[in-house]
Amino acid sequence: MSMTILVAPSGFKESLCVSEVTNSISKGILRAMPNARILKAPMVDGGEGTTEALVRATGGTIVPARVTGPVGDPVDSFFGILGGDGPRTAVIEMAAAAGLSLVPRDRRNPMLTTSYGVGELILHALDAGVERILVGCGDSGINDGGAGLAQALGARLLDSNNAEIDTGGGELLHLDRICLSGLDKRLNTVQIDAAVNWHNMLLGPKGVARVFGPQKGATPAQVDHLDAALHRWSQVIRAEMNIDVGSAQGAGASGGLGSGLIAFAGATLHPRFDVVMQYLDFDRLLSKADLVVTAEGSLDGQSPYGKVPCEVARRAEECGIPTIALAGTIGKGVDQTFDHGISAFASILKRPCTLEEAIQDGERLLCRAAEDAMRMMRVGLMMSKRRNAA
Numbered sequence: 363m364s365m366t367i368l369v370a371p372s373g374f375k376e377s378l379c380v381s382e383v384t385n386s387i388s389k390g391i392l393r394a395m396p397n398a399r400i401l402k403a404p405m406v407d408g409g410e411g412t413t414e415a416l417v418r419a420t421g422g423t424i425v426p427a428r429v430t431g432p433v434g435d436p437v438d439s440f441f442g443i444l445g446g447d448g449p450r451t452a453v454i455e456m457a458a459a460a461g462l463s464l465v466p467r468d469r470r471n472p473m474l475t476t477s478y479g480v481g482e483l484i485l486h487a488l489d490a491g492v493e494r495i496l497v498g499c500g501d502s503g504i505n506d507g508g509a510g511l512a513q514a515l516g517a518r519l520l521d522s523n524n525a526e527i528d529t530g531g532g533e534l535l536h537l538d539r540i541c542l543s544g545l546d547k548r549l550n551t552v553q554i555d556a557a558v559n560w561h562n563m564l565l566g567p568k569g570v571a572r573v574f575g576p577q578k579g580a581t582p583a584q585v586d587h588l589d590a591a592l593h594r595w596s597q598v599i600r601a602e603m604n605i606d607v608g609s610a611q612g613a614g615a616s617g618g619l620g621s622g623l624i625a626f627a628g629a630t631l632h633p634r635f636d637v638v639m640q641y642l643d644f645d646r647l648l649s650k651a652d653l654v655v656t657a658e659g660s661l662d663g664q665s666p667y668g669k670v671p672c673e674v675a676r677r678a679e680e681c682g683i684p685t686i687a688l689a690g691t692i693g694k695g696v697d698q699t700f701d702h703g704i705s706a707f708a709s710i711l712k713r714p715c716t717l718e719e720a721i722q723d724g725e726r727l728l729c730r731a732a733e734d735a736m737r738m739m740r741v742g743l744m745m746s747k748r749r750n751a752a
């Protein structure tokens with residue numbers, strides 16, 4: 363009984379990274395179907411784990427780099443060089459230079475945190491002679507609109523006294539004009555793509571400061587200040603560079619980093635799964651599959667709105683391929699996933715347990731759930747074979 367199965371899960375936050383989830387599911391499948399051919403497409407959203415997943419999937423390399431962290435202290439970071447025959451490509455996850463995990467809890471103040479290190483990673487990638495750069499946007503600890511990135515790339519952000527403003531989102535309220543004469547010329551010779559949450563806007567009631575500022579430590583007064591500062595950022599960019607980042611889709615991604623990438627790096631923003639799937643060569647893998655197995659920490663009524671299982675399942679359904687989803691928890695409204703490509707789903711939890719127990723035992727639980735799902739699949743295949751023989 364031989365099948366080709368594409369394993370395309372998300373990571374389980376605080377439990378297993380996406381590569382560990384992929385390997386656990388694959389191991390369980392092979393216990394039930396030793397002859398199965400496993401294809402792997404670990405799905406990442408631009409946040410933590412993106413670089414590792416894409417480097418592993420393409421046989422590339424991780425390159426260490428030391429950059430300025432979000433609170434101004436040096437941090438040990440990295441970027442990836444993808445393998446394969448295409449253009450020499452770097453992949454950068456902004457979280458490796460300006461992620462929330464790099465901001466100590468007692469210093470979480472998005473008025474001050476900076477994306478400067480993300481710009482430094484881009485410079486390191488340019489030094490490595492790449493032709494193309496993919497920037498993953500997610501899990502950020504900043505709210506500076508990408509101003510730090512712009513400063514690292516050579517732009518000068520000036521106040522009304524012609525003095526350079528300091529780093530941090532709060533400083534943007536003092537921005538008066540932009541000098542681009544020092545911007546790194548190599549940016550004109552590379553293609554830069556950014557994987558973003560397409561629904562993250564820069565400004566307004568649903569803008570990045572109001573939606574995500576409190577999660578990064580902003581007080582209500584600071585949220586108002588940051589929103590006003592980003593409005594100023596948008597106004598000056600439009601006046602000085604004739605670029606409208608205020609209404610651009612995805613410009614609010616990662617504390618507004620999307621806007622800085624558009625204006626100063628010449629980047630093209632993409633819905634995160636569309637571009638990540640392109641770099642993973644997902645469609646080619648999918649064309650070879652008989653079945654898709656995906657997974658995420660939770661499956662519920664919100665899953666159809668940009669979550670990995672339904673993004674994967676929609677594409678599989680278009681090719682007539684069924685998708686099984688495994689999840690840590692099954693929540694309210696989960697039946698809606700059937701309308702978005704999911705053929706069947708199952709929880710990895712077989713008995714009551716605490717969240718801590720589930721997190722610690724995630725690898726075994728996933729492996730067993732995948733094995734159980736495949737054994738049920740075998741039963742169906744055996745019944746179909748008997749019926750056809752009769």
